Amino acid sequence: MRRRSWKKVHAQSLRQAMELCLEHAKEKKNLSVDQVADLMGVNSKWTLYKWLENGRMPAILIRPFEHACGIALMTDYIASSAQKLLIDIPTGTQASQDELIELQEITTQAIGLLNRFYRGDVDADSVIGGVTAAMGRLAGHRANVMKDQAPELPLFEDAKNGQ
Numbered sequence: 001m002r003r004r005s006w007k008k009v010h011a012q013s014l015r016q017a018m019e020l021c022l023e024h025a026k027e028k029k030n031l032s033v034d035q036v037a038d039l040m041g042v043n044s045k046w047t048l049y050k051w052l053e054n055g056r057m058p059a060i061l062i063r064p065f066e067h068a069c070g071i072a073l074m075t076d077y078i079a080s081s082a083q084k085l086l087i088d089i090p091t092g093t094q095a096s097q098d099e100l101i102e103l104q105e106i107t108t109q110a111i112g113l114l115n116r117f118y119r120g121d122v123d124a125d126s127v128i129g130g131v132t133a134a135m136g137r138l139a140g141h142r143a144n145v146m147k148d149q150a151p152e153l154p155l156f157e158d159a160k161n162g163q
Contacts (some may be wrong), residue, residue: 003027008072008106010080010129015055015071017064022052025069040067080132087139095141103137108132 006024011017025031034045040061042048051057057065057074066072078084095103113130116122 008129008133009073010132011073011077012125013055014074014077015052017077018052018055018057020070020073021066021071024071024073029070031068036065036068040064085132085135085139087136087143093144095144103141104139106130107134 004027006028008141009020011020022033022036025036031039032045033048037043037045037048041064042061062074066074075088086144110127110130110133113122113127117124117127
């Protein structure tokens with residue numbers, strides 16, 4: 001069985017985002033629902049199951065939930081449902097050859113999905129996920145290039161070098 005590429009996963013509802021977060025916690029961090037609830041500071045896994053059942057969770061617990069699960073799919077869904085695009089804040093490191101090849105693959109896949117969508121061969125949800133992933137990656141590289149033009153101050157550079 002082929003492993004899921006979590007970078008390409010996009011939820012279509014808040015409830016699906018919660019379910020996917022829990023799947024990620026199980027697959028990548030080997031955490032049960034009980035352990036996720038404990039890491040969030042929730043008294044019981046049944047409370048978490050109740051939120052999952054009705055697709056509602058107190059907003060103040062979304063970030064602890066995502067942090068415990070190791071993926072921010074609920075935040076991504078909330079942003080995309082408001083017609084906003086989120087990108088990860090780039091680290092400012094130079095892109096490797098592999099990252100650029102992966103970027104090219106993602107953009108090529110997105111264009112292919114668009115082509116197939118306009119021919120009527122693929123559903124809109126798949127296209128939205130592919131195009132969003134490509135836009136996010138391109139925006140991240142755009143931010144990296146902008147950081148190169150105006151680098152951040154190395155405030156603690158001397159401390160790192162032992163001076």
